[in-house]
Amino acid sequence: MHIPINGAPIYCYTGGKAFDAAKPTVVFIHGVLNDHSVWALQSRYMAHHGWNVLAVDLPGHCRSGGDAPASVEQGAAFVAALLDALGIERAALVGHSWGSLIALEAAAQLGPRVSHLVLVGTAYPMKVSPALIESALNAPEKALRMVNVFSRSTLAPPSGAGFWVFGAGMALGRKVLHSNREVNLFHRGFVACDSYAHGEQAMAQVQCPVLFALGAQDQMTAPKAAQGLIAMARTAGKTVQVVSLPVGHNQMTEAPDGTLTTIRDFLNA
Amino acid sequence: MPGYSDPGFDTLALHAGAAPDPATGARAVPIHLTTSFVFESSDQAASLFNLERPGHVYSRISNPTNAVLEQRVAALEGGVGSIAVASGQAALHLAVATLMGAGSHIVASTALYGGSQNLLHYTLARFGIETTFVKPGDIDAWRAAVRPNTKLFFGETVGNPGLEVLDIPTVSSIAHEAGVPLLVDSTLTSPWLIQPFEHGADLVYHSATKFLSGHGTVIGGIVVDGGSFDWDGPRSQGKFAELTQPYDGFHNMVFTEESTVGAFLLRARREGLRDFGACMSPHTAWLILQGIETLPLRMERHMRNTEKVVEFLAAQPFVARVGHPMLESHPSHALAQKLLPRGAGSVFSFDLQGNREQGKKFIETLKVFSHLANVGDCRSLVIHPASTTHFRMSDEALSNAGISQGTIRLSIGLEDADDLIDDLKRALKAAEKAGA
Numbered sequence: 001m002h003i004p005i006n007g008a009p010i011y012c013y014t015g016g017k018a019f020d021a022a023k024p025t026v027v028f029i030h031g032v033l034n035d036h037s038v039w040a041l042q043s044r045y046m047a048h049h050g051w052n053v054l055a056v057d058l059p060g061h062c063r064s065g066g067d068a069p070a071s072v073e074q075g076a077a078f079v080a081a082l083l084d085a086l087g088i089e090r091a092a093l094v095g096h097s098w099g100s101l102i103a104l105e106a107a108a109q110l111g112p113r114v115s116h117l118v119l120v121g122t123a124y125p126m127k128v129s130p131a132l133i134e135s136a137l138n139a140p141e142k143a144l145r146m147v148n149v150f151s152r153s154t155l156a157p158p159s160g161a162g163f164w165v166f167g168a169g170m171a172l173g174r175k176v177l178h179s180n181r182e183v184n185l186f187h188r189g190f191v192a193c194d195s196y197a198h199g200e201q202a203m204a205q206v207q208c209p210v211l212f213a214l215g216a217q218d219q220m221t222a223p224k225a226a227q228g229l230i231a232m233a234r235t236a237g238k239t240v241q242v243v244s245l246p247v248g249h250n251q252m253t254e255a256p257d258g259t260l261t262t263i264r265d266f267l268n269a
Numbered sequence: 270m271p272g273y274s275d276p277g278f279d280t281l282a283l284h285a286g287a288a289p290d291p292a293t294g295a296r297a298v299p300i301h302l303t304t305s306f307v308f309e310s311s312d313q314a315a316s317l318f319n320l321e322r323p324g325h326v327y328s329r330i331s332n333p334t335n336a337v338l339e340q341r342v343a344a345l346e347g348g349v350g351s352i353a354v355a356s357g358q359a360a361l362h363l364a365v366a367t368l369m370g371a372g373s374h375i376v377a378s379t380a381l382y383g384g385s386q387n388l389l390h391y392t393l394a395r396f397g398i399e400t401t402f403v404k405p406g407d408i409d410a411w412r413a414a415v416r417p418n419t420k421l422f423f424g425e426t427v428g429n430p431g432l433e434v435l436d437i438p439t440v441s442s443i444a445h446e447a448g449v450p451l452l453v454d455s456t457l458t459s460p461w462l463i464q465p466f467e468h469g470a471d472l473v474y475h476s477a478t479k480f481l482s483g484h485g486t487v488i489g490g491i492v493v494d495g496g497s498f499d500w501d502g503p504r505s506q507g508k509f510a511e512l513t514q515p516y517d518g519f520h521n522m523v524f525t526e527e528s529t530v531g532a533f534l535l536r537a538r539r540e541g542l543r544d545f546g547a548c549m550s551p552h553t554a555w556l557i558l559q560g561i562e563t564l565p566l567r568m569e570r571h572m573r574n575t576e577k578v579v580e581f582l583a584a585q586p587f588v589a590r591v592g593h594p595m596l597e598s599h600p601s602h603a604l605a606q607k608l609l610p611r612g613a614g615s616v617f618s619f620d621l622q623g624n625r626e627q628g629k630k631f632i633e634t635l636k637v638f639s640h641l642a643n644v645g646d647c648r649s650l651v652i653h654p655a656s657t658t659h660f661r662m663s664d665e666a667l668s669n670a671g672i673s674q675g676t677i678r679l680s681i682g683l684e685d686a687d688d689l690i691d692d693l694k695r696a697l698k699a700a701e702k703a704g705a
Contacts, residue, residue: 037529040527045321045322048315048321155344156288156340162339162340162343162351163531164286164348167344167349167350175497257322
């Protein structure tokens with residue numbers, strides 16, 4: 001469905017179910033050069049198991065209009081505006097990669113309005129190499145290939161009959177990039193990840209349980225790069241759960257069922 | 270297989286889609302000869318039926334062995350995924366039936382395999398789908414043939430058997446201007462010679478019976494989605510309601526919302542395999558996988574032998590014409606150099622100077638070449654297209670496809686090239702004598 005937010009039509013995949021204000025809501029937030037469809041093997045299930053699903057295309061991405069977030073803070077403000085637009089009092093936030101930082105920052109801004117925070121393939125700080133940022137700007141096809149190679153941990157992902165995760169990642173990246181002729185979404189997203197410096201304060205402000213779902217072989221956001229944030233959450237007294245999935249940065253497609261059950265069990269606990 | 274490198278073609282041909290079996294440790298791909306798969310619970314069963322979770326339900330729709338083949342071919346083609354089906358013809362039918370119904374229109378090359386020409390010209394017309402045929406090299410004709418109800422452009426990477434090379438970059442560009450995808454039959458080239466998606470094609474299919482399998486043992490087909498076509502883009506808006514509107518037949522699913530890059534594959538599997546049922550046996554999938562493991566080695570040898578045989582035939586006075594793009598005389602020579610730098614395939618035709626009887630004598634004298642209706646086998650093959658594979662076509666259609674009554678088609682195999690040339694020498698001599 002499309003919802004007008006800040007004057008722009010924003011697309012939310014609802015998993016084949018109409019939005020129902022009586023149900024709890026979970027918002028899925030994608031990473032750089034992705035869209036809602038990366039959550040296909042988690043979001044549709046949740047929608048048919050008691051949850052309102054809002055798997056967004058971030059502003060300026062694919063089916064959503066508006067200006068693409070230039071920072072994690074702008075992405076978080078968009079999430080808050082989304083909840084306001086639909087009159088949602090409280091929601092769980094699930095983010096992957098860049099989306100995990102947006103979810104973290106939104107959870108900090110929204111305080112008690114966030115019931116659960118799930119950070120999939122996260123790291124803080126989420127530094128991106130200068131070479132990759134430069135390639136994203138000037139040679140996006142090359143950078144896209146690099147990202148897809150780094151994101152992969154297997155040549156045999158169980159992603160559903162007949163789908164080839166590497167090719168799907170390349171095609172989706174190209175499609176998202178071409179969906180916005182005014183802004184290089186690749187470069188903008190990477191710069192937003194690289195420059196985010198509010199993670200520690202944000203984690204301190206979070207008021208809900210936090211789940212870290214990390215890929216043991218993740219080369220984009222290596223598990224060790226999340227340890228500082230995990231320690232910070234524990235020190236701040238949050239309820240923290242850490243799950244290691246035996247995959248790379250494509251948690252949702254390389255370990256679709258493991259990622260789903262990890263999120264589901266955390267949200268339903 | 271974590272690592273910084275991007276696996277090359279030969280590695281993908283061996284490893285894409287397959288890992289040691291977690292249950293048994295088997296290194297080779299297991300053959301899952303089972304119709305169906307036990308559900309863990311009623312909830313899991315419902316989730317599988319509703320596409321909420323990945324997994325297999327019934328082998329007409331999907332199967333773990335077939336899934337390995339599907340991932341592997343998608344990897345070799347650079348696609349997002351693929352669907353294995355019962356034959357190359359089933360692959361073409363699945364592609365067409367997924368995208369259109371009665372009242373639709375296709376623009377297709379005249380240089381097609383006889384079976385494809387038959388399906389488009391006669392059979393699909395019976396179901397209300399019309400086709401306009403255009404010469405593959407006549408670029409203006411592709412553009413002029415477009416109608417408001419056109420849903421698809423279709424051609425072969427190299428036409429069978431004349432080897433007219435399809436100008437994929439140009440034809441796909443015209444298709445995209447018209448808001449329709451380009452479907453390419455890449456059977457004769459295999460992904461080792463060309464990856465059509467890199468040149469602008471949107472869908473690719475193979476008769477896997479041929480080079481992918483490579484051993485003349487099984488019938489199979491596979492259709493691959495490049496994931497690039499914008500089904501609800503500004504030019505195609507309204508044309509592909511099958512993918513962009515809720516489908517009553519499957520949970521009111523809107524396939525383009527469900528998958529940004531795999532909508533075609535979702536509908537083709539959930540409707541096409543489910544309802545038309547032209548599925549592939551897991552045993553067939555396994556045999557094709559065995560073939561693909563040596564595809565790079567075989568294709569290299571196919572091409573080396575072909576070069577030698579073409580050079581030999583081109584030097585024979587009793588041979589009127591050799592139709593291979595490696596020769597400067599072939600109309601597609603320049604395009605082949607550009608799109609097919611590794612070669613334009615090992616299936617080609619030539620014309621004898623003699624009459625029909627001499628052609629018959631030529632074929633019957635061959636000993637190493639087998640006279641049969643197939644191509645892409647590891648063994649060398651020969652046939653007379655006008656009386657066999659293309660026999661339903663009119664003289665005009667034959668001429669448009671570059672076939673005369675004297676045309677002989679060869680499929681060059683993996684034998685010693687010297688033995689192939691000796692066999693051809695003997696047959697040419699016998700044919701020449703028969704006309705004396």
